[in-house]
Amino acid sequence: MTEKLKIDSIKNIVELDGVEKHFGGIAALDGVSAQIREGEFFSLLGPSGCGKTTLLRLIAGFEQPTKGNIAIDGFQMHGVEANERPTNMVFQSYAIFPHLNVEENVGYGLKRLNLGKDETARRVNEMLKLVDLENYNKRPAHALSGGQRQRVALARSLIMKPKVLLLDEPLSSLDKNLREQMQVELRHLQRTVGITFILVTHDQEEALTMSDRIAVMFEGKIVQIASPQELYSRPKSKRVASFIGVMNFIEGQLLKDGGQVTTVDVGILGNVNVNPDQIPIPLNPGPVIISIRPEMLTLLFEDRDSTEYEISGVILESTYYGDMTYYNVQINGLKSPLTISMRNTAGRRVLGDGESARVGWGAESLVILKNSEV
Amino acid sequence: MNSNINTLKFFAYSYLLFLYSPVLLLPIFAFNDSTIISFPLNSFTFKWFAGLTEETYLQESLKNSLFVAISTSILSTCLGILASRASARYKFFGKKSILSFLILPLFLPEIIIGVALLVVLMQLGLPLSLWTVILGHTLVCTPFSIAILNSAFANMDMSLEEASLDLGETRFGTFKRVILPMVLPGLISSLLIAFTISLDEFIIAFFLTGTETTLPVYIWGQLRFPAKLPGVMALGFIMLLLSLVLLSLFEYFRRRMNRILEDQSNVQFDNLFKT
Ligand SMILES: Nc1ncnc2c1ncn2[C@@H]1O[C@H](COP(=O)(O)OP(=O)(O)O)[C@@H](O)[C@H]1O
Numbered sequence: 001m002t003e004k005l006k007i008d009s010i011k012n013i014v015e016l017d018g019v020e021k022h023f024g025g026i027a028a029l030d031g032v033s034a035q036i037r038e039g040e041f042f043s044l045l046g047p048s049g050c051g052k053t054t055l056l057r058l059i060a061g062f063e064q065p066t067k068g069n070i071a072i073d074g075f076q077m078h079g080v081e082a083n084e085r086p087t088n089m090v091f092q093s094y095a096i097f098p099h100l101n102v103e104e105n106v107g108y109g110l111k112r113l114n115l116g117k118d119e120t121a122r123r124v125n126e127m128l129k130l131v132d133l134e135n136y137n138k139r140p141a142h143a144l145s146g147g148q149r150q151r152v153a154l155a156r157s158l159i160m161k162p163k164v165l166l167l168d169e170p171l172s173s174l175d176k177n178l179r180e181q182m183q184v185e186l187r188h189l190q191r192t193v194g195i196t197f198i199l200v201t202h203d204q205e206e207a208l209t210m211s212d213r214i215a216v217m218f219e220g221k222i223v224q225i226a227s228p229q230e231l232y233s234r235p236k237s238k239r240v241a242s243f244i245g246v247m248n249f250i251e252g253q254l255l256k257d258g259g260q261v262t263t264v265d266v267g268i269l270g271n272v273n274v275n276p277d278q279i280p281i282p283l284n285p286g287p288v289i290i291s292i293r294p295e296m297l298t299l300l301f302e303d304r305d306s307t308e309y310e311i312s313g314v315i316l317e318s319t320y321y322g323d324m325t326y327y328n329v330q331i332n333g334l335k336s337p338l339t340i341s342m343r344n345t346a347g348r349r350v351l352g353d354g355e356s357a358r359v360g361w362g363a364e365s366l367v368i369l370k371n372s373e374v
Numbered sequence: 375m376n377s378n379i380n381t382l383k384f385f386a387y388s389y390l391l392f393l394y395s396p397v398l399l400l401p402i403f404a405f406n407d408s409t410i411i412s413f414p415l416n417s418f419t420f421k422w423f424a425g426l427t428e429e430t431y432l433q434e435s436l437k438n439s440l441f442v443a444i445s446t447s448i449l450s451t452c453l454g455i456l457a458s459r460a461s462a463r464y465k466f467f468g469k470k471s472i473l474s475f476l477i478l479p480l481f482l483p484e485i486i487i488g489v490a491l492l493v494v495l496m497q498l499g500l501p502l503s504l505w506t507v508i509l510g511h512t513l514v515c516t517p518f519s520i521a522i523l524n525s526a527f528a529n530m531d532m533s534l535e536e537a538s539l540d541l542g543e544t545r546f547g548t549f550k551r552v553i554l555p556m557v558l559p560g561l562i563s564s565l566l567i568a569f570t571i572s573l574d575e576f577i578i579a580f581f582l583t584g585t586e587t588t589l590p591v592y593i594w595g596q597l598r599f600p601a602k603l604p605g606v607m608a609l610g611f612i613m614l615l616l617s618l619v620l621l622s623l624f625e626y627f628r629r630r631m632n633r634i635l636e637d638q639s640n641v642q643f644d645n646l647f648k649t
């Protein structure tokens with residue numbers, strides 16, 4: 001049943017080359033280039049208004065780029081209408097046809113293929129089974145819940161066996177529990193059918209949990225394309241770092257670039273050596289931003305606890321989340337407080353506001369970034 | 375407070391009474407066995423209705439009226455579709471003012487439209503015929519069609535059309551399979567209202583008709599003969615019933631259209647980007 005992904009054939013199914021889209025002089029997309037690989041789950045992640053939907057609509061063929069080229073499956077898409085492209089779209093509103101029932105919606109695109117009644121019914125039922133909507137055939141569109149509409153929209157697109165499935169914030173209108181369940185199901189569905197998914201989202205958690213690769217977009221530009229792990233642990237800029245999860249930033253100096261090891265002065269933390277892969281984009285000696293994730297910092301509860309480096313401070317605020325506690329800690333000699341997350345384990349107490357604390361950290365968890373806002 | 379409401383109620387009821395009591399006279403005298411339209415009533419009869427079947431001019435004018443009304447309803451609905459679709463989907467210079475001008479005939483006295491059209495037709499040297507009546511009626515009915523169809527087209531979610539294209543359907547196929555079914559109740563409403571208006575319309579028909587007359591013009595001609603009056607009453611009664619049926623149908627389809635639009639907005643969510 002499952003079409004297996006072939007890892008060795010790294011074919012690009014969608015190629016974006018310098019794509020620009022202007023709406024009355026305003027650039028919604030400002031030179032977007034990317035290669036999307038066959039069979040991958042690719043996410044476009046960015047804040048609202050950064051041009052994600054516009055890019056998806058250009059790929060689908062609802063809009064034409066002002067500049068640049070889009071190729072799908074090796075073919076230039078210039079002048080190719082939406083109904084002739086090997087893509088299908090799950091709209092943010094789902095766009096279920098309100099005058100048709102579930103099976104008519106799902107079978108909508110098959111009608112032009114003249115498959116005959118039996119074959120159409122067979123494929124529709126197969127799809128309904130895939131999205132867990134068996135026996136919903138005759139249900140009218142208005143009698144469907146949000147989650148069911150989404151499944152109908154998915155089935156309606158997947159039945160066309162597209163080369164690329166485009167999904168515009170498909171989970172944003174679902175409530176939290178359903179959203180988390182659908183994240184897992186969507187991921188599973190993508191693996192099952194083996195079709196390339198391009199998903200648009202502004203929710204970093206959604207992108208991290210579902211994607212093979214993520215493109216982060218700001219203001220009409222892609223600023224980084226990477227796997228979830230790489231994006232989280234090696235963001236290329238301060239802006240990406242703070243958009244994906246929580247990140248602490250400390251001002252510092254890059255002292256000397258010695259090839260295999262680089263020495264940075266982390267202010268009050270002293271001089272430490274880091275590996276080249278901790279500097280995602282090459283930097284010259286001078287002022288830099290040193291970043292570290294909250295879970296890479298440790299509160300040392302016991303006297304015998306120790307780590308590579310240690311600093312001390314005072315708890316400003318603690319927030320209890322059940323499995324985790326987040327601490328805001330003012331470090332002696334640092335301008336802004338650090339955020340530290342600690343897993344709550346048996347017997348470990350939650351420190352209260354105003355208590356003094358020892359904070360441990362390791363050099364290998366630092367990421368050295370350019371000292372600029374972008 | 376309370377007395378205010380009672381006064382209002384009183385006015386409302388007397389208004390309705392004044393409005394509709396003359397209409398009630400139609401059936402009363404249509405079934406009254408006397409050529410004189412006055413009380414007291416004589417015995418009950420169907421003879422005025424039976425008499426209608428022998429009037430050849432009446433049947434001619436009925437045929438003319440149906441022809442005019444059907445043509446008008448189709449023409450004004452087609453124009454309404456084009457105008458509503460254009461206004462819903464495209465941005466163009468002067469859209470608002472063009473729409474207001476299209477709606478304007480709704481507020482112009484029909485006699486002005488009638489006279490103005492007559493002058494223009496005379497200048498152009500076009501002979502008066504049923505087609506000139508259709509022209510006049512279309513002018514009057516199109517604003518109604520636009521008003522009805524505009525809400526149907528304007529409230530249709532653009533992504534439904536895109537979804538259809540996306541699923542491989544052509545533009546024409548999309549019109550047939552998505553747009554048309556969704557606006558169908560609105561379309562039927564428009565046909566019905568235009569048909570009803572055209573069927574009853576007198577002034578424009580009176581000005582623009584040639585040798586062939588429409589039903590209201592025929593009725594007006596009959597009023598000169600007192601003996602024909604009960605027959606006219608009977609005819610009026612039939613037309614009243616017909617109008618009521620058509621208007622109820624119109625209301626039914628108008629509600630259905632609103633329901634479809636509502637269903638659709640339940641299907642869509644408000645966080646969608648609207649152009
Ligand atoms: N049809 C359009 N006309 C004018 N401006 C548009 C249109 N579509 C998108 N935009 C603008 O382009 C920018 C990007 O929009 P969009 O792609 O919808 O962002 P996102 O999906 O990332 O929230 C926004 O500033 C938006 O206002």
Ligand SMILES: [Mg+2]
Nearest residue numbers: 052053054647
């Ligand atoms: Mg969007």
